[in-house]
Amino acid sequence: MIGYVICGSFCNFENSISTLEKIVKKYGDVVPVMSYNAYFTDTRFGKAADFVGRIENICKRKIVRTLEDAEPLGPKIKLDLMIVCPCTGNTLAKIANGIYDTPASLAVKAHIRTGRPLLIALATNDALGANFENISKMYVRKNIFFVPMREDDTENKPNSLVCDFSLVEKAAENALSGKQMLPLIV
Numbered sequence: 033m034i035g036y037v038i039c040g041s042f043c044n045f046e047n048s049i050s051t052l053e054k055i056v057k058k059y060g061d062v063v064p065v066m067s068y069n070a071y072f073t074d075t076r077f078g079k080a081a082d083f084v085g086r087i088e089n090i091c092k093r094k095i096v097r098t099l100e101d102a103e104p105l106g107p108k109i110k111l112d113l114m115i116v117c118p119c120t121g122n123t124l125a126k127i128a129n130g131i132y133d134t135p136a137s138l139a140v141k142a143h144i145r146t147g148r149p150l151l152i153a154l155a156t157n158d159a160l161g162a163n164f165e166n167i168s169k170m171y172v173r174k175n176i177f178f179v180p181m182r183e184d185d186t187e188n189k190p191n192s193l194v195c196d197f198s199l200v201e202k203a204a205e206n207a208l209s210g211k212q213m214l215p216l217i218v
């Protein structure tokens with residue numbers, strides 16, 4: 033069983049959903065998790081309720097969207113792999129620094145306790161800013177892997193890194209074997 037955590041990088045929701053479809057096709061049972069902001073916020077990229085409906089339909093499961101729902105994902109419901117796709121700078125900062133006040137960050141913390149792999153599909157315009165140190169903190173930790181990423185707009189977003197969503201599946205295979213997919217920067 034795979035956990036699939038969606039954070040509020042709204043411009044990447046379509047990328048995340050098409051990736052989710054591939055993961056469900058390949059691995060079957062997938063438990064969807066959303067951060068509060070991802071679950072409740074309507075943006076110019078779409079209405080929250082529409083995304084929620086689509087995700088629940090793909091997974092044939094209700095989204096984990098409260099702290100109470102998220103807490104059993106490590107100790108009671110053991111997942112083979114958890115994928116955070118997309119992972120915001122905000123959620124990366126929380127998990128790197130021990131803050132677990134959202135369903136997304138608590139699910140990650142609960143999962144990490146099991147010693148099973150976590151795969152982070154980062155998308156943030158703060159990656160080379162305040163979050164740079166959080167990337168390195170997570171990168172050196174055991175069982176934590178990143179989807180290869182690139183600088184997506186050096187002109188307008190000089191601190192931005194976005195993962196290559198087409199590599200999530202391959203990076204997941206690597207993570208399940210305890211390996212970081214390389215090259216990290218594509």
Ligand SMILES: Cc1cc2nc3c(=O)[nH]c(=O)nc-3n(C[C@H](O)[C@H](O)[C@H](O)COP(=O)(O)O)c2cc1C
Pocket residue numbers: 038039040041042043044067068069070075076119120121122123124134136155156157
């Ligand atoms: C339209 C829109 C797009 C956003 N895109 C991103 C993004 O791509 N990456 C990111 O790190 N934050 C992005 N944010 C900011 C996050 O949504 C914000 O930091 C939020 O607190 C994240 O919460 P979460 O990590 O709990 O999902 C965006 C916000 C909005 C309104």
